[in-house]
Amino acid sequence: MPEIGDARAAFEAEALPHLDSLYRVGLRLTGDPARAEDLVQDTMLRALKAWQQYQPGTNLRAWLFTILRNTFINDYRRRKREPIPVDLEAVEPFAIDRAVAEVDPEAAFFDRIVDERILAAIDALPEEFREAVVLSDVEHLTYAEIAQTLAIPVGTVKSRLFRGRRLLQKALYEHAVEMGYLKPRAEHP
Amino acid sequence: MSEKVKCREALDLLQDYLKEELTPERATLVRAHIEHCRPCLALACFEERFLAIVSESAGRQRCPDKLKARIVALIRGQSTEL
Numbered sequence: 001m002p003e004i005g006d007a008r009a010a011f012e013a014e015a016l017p018h019l020d021s022l023y024r025v026g027l028r029l030t031g032d033p034a035r036a037e038d039l040v041q042d043t044m045l046r047a048l049k050a051w052q053q054y055q056p057g058t059n060l061r062a063w064l065f066t067i068l069r070n071t072f073i074n075d076y077r078r079r080k081r082e083p084i085p086v087d088l089e090a091v092e093p094f095a096i097d098r099a100v101a102e103v104d105p106e107a108a109f110f111d112r113i114v115d116e117r118i119l120a121a122i123d124a125l126p127e128e129f130r131e132a133v134v135l136s137d138v139e140h141l142t143y144a145e146i147a148q149t150l151a152i153p154v155g156t157v158k159s160r161l162f163r164g165r166r167l168l169q170k171a172l173y174e175h176a177v178e179m180g181y182l183k184p185r186a187e188h189p
Numbered sequence: 190m191s192e193k194v195k196c197r198e199a200l201d202l203l204q205d206y207l208k209e210e211l212t213p214e215r216a217t218l219v220r221a222h223i224e225h226c227r228p229c230l231a232l233a234c235f236e237e238r239f240l241a242i243v244s245e246s247a248g249r250q251r252c253p254d255k256l257k258a259r260i261v262a263l264i265r266g267q268s269t270e271l
Contacts, residue, residue, distance in 0.1 A: 012264045019260065023252035037256045044260045097235040105231065107238040118246040136208070137240055138247040143210055162204060169239055 011051050015044065018064050021139050025065065028134045029072045031123050039076050043068040065135065065149040077127075096166075096173045099185035109181040113172060121171040129164030136161050194222045199229050207236055 022043060026036035047054075047067050054063055100107055122130060135141045135149060136157075146157045176182040194202070199222040205211050206219045223233045 008264055008266070012261065016257075016261070016264075019252040019257055020250075023256070024247065024250050027250065028247070033253075037253065040252070040256060041260060041263070045263060048264060097232050100235060101231045107235045110238050110242040113242070113246075115246040115249060118243065122243075122247060133243070134247070137243045140244070143208070158204070165239070168243070172239075 007051055008048070011048055014060060015047060015064060018061055019044075021061070022064060022068055025068060025134055025139060026072070028119075028122060028130060028138075029069070029127075030076055035076060039068065039072055042075065043071050046071060059145060059148065061141065062145040062148045065139075065141070065145075066151075069131070069149060096169050100173065100182065102185065103183050104181075109176040110172065112179070112181045113175060117175055118172065121168055121175070124171060125164055125167055129160050129167060132157060132160040133164040133168060137165070194218045196222070196226060196229055199223060199226070200232065203229075203233060203236065207233070207240060 019040070022040050023036060026039045026043075027033065030036045030039055043064070047064055050067070054060065100109070122133065125133065131150060132146060135146045136143075141149065143154045143157050146161075147154045150157065173182070177184045199219050202211060202215065202219050203223075206216055209216070211219065223229050
């Protein structure tokens with residue numbers, strides 16, 4: 001039937017370009033390439049089945065990411081919701097940017113960290129923060145798109161994003177000090 | 190909002206600025222402050238560097254070709270995997 005063929009062709013043309021993004025986010029959510037592949041395949045099938053519900057001209061990327069995330073939560077998420085680490089709720093960690101500026105004003109140490117370590121540090125983030133960081137800083141969704149995908153207010157997106165980034169910076173800083181890319185800060189405030 | 194921004198305001202707006210979520214007027218004000226304030230410039234450069242490395246490192250991965258081929262086959266109804 002020509003209509004179904006047209007719809008499938010339209011889906012292929014419009015949704016396929018987002019596969020790389022979906023796969024990357026799937027990897028960071030599942031932490032495992034095999035599961036990420038299954039998650040992405042499931043997501044695309046569901047999206048195809050729900051294609052009539054997508055309103056042309058609205059945000060396709062956010063629509064697809066919403067399906068990916070809901071599929072992950074329903075079928076692929078393994079761990080229980082992790083509690084927010086207590087130390088985050090308390091004192092703000094010492095300002096890493098200032099510690100770095102003293103010894104490495106160009107923050108060149110970032111360039112020395114291999115991809116795998118950065119990915120590992122992202123994967124070590126609590127899921128709520130990891131989602132926000134990945135959607136924002138890897139896939140470059142806007143605050144509004146992230147809010148739509150995660151079904152939370154923009155204020156919450158920012159809060160999770162900023163805290164996630166701080167945690168990530170801290171992890172990368174500590175790794176750089178361990179590897180000798182940076183001298184540790186002499187004293188803490 | 191005053192014509193110029195001070196450090197406090199610039200830093201409050203920095204994350205939105207780096208994410209290009211400020212109005213052009215506000216972005217201009219923040220940029221003007223950062224360009225002339227060394228501590229804020231250092232902080233902005235640090236954040237920019239950080240965001241660039243996260244984007245590049247984690248953004249390099251691509252969907253495996255075999256997965257893409259499987260999905261295309263499913264879309265075209267050429268697969269019995271449904």
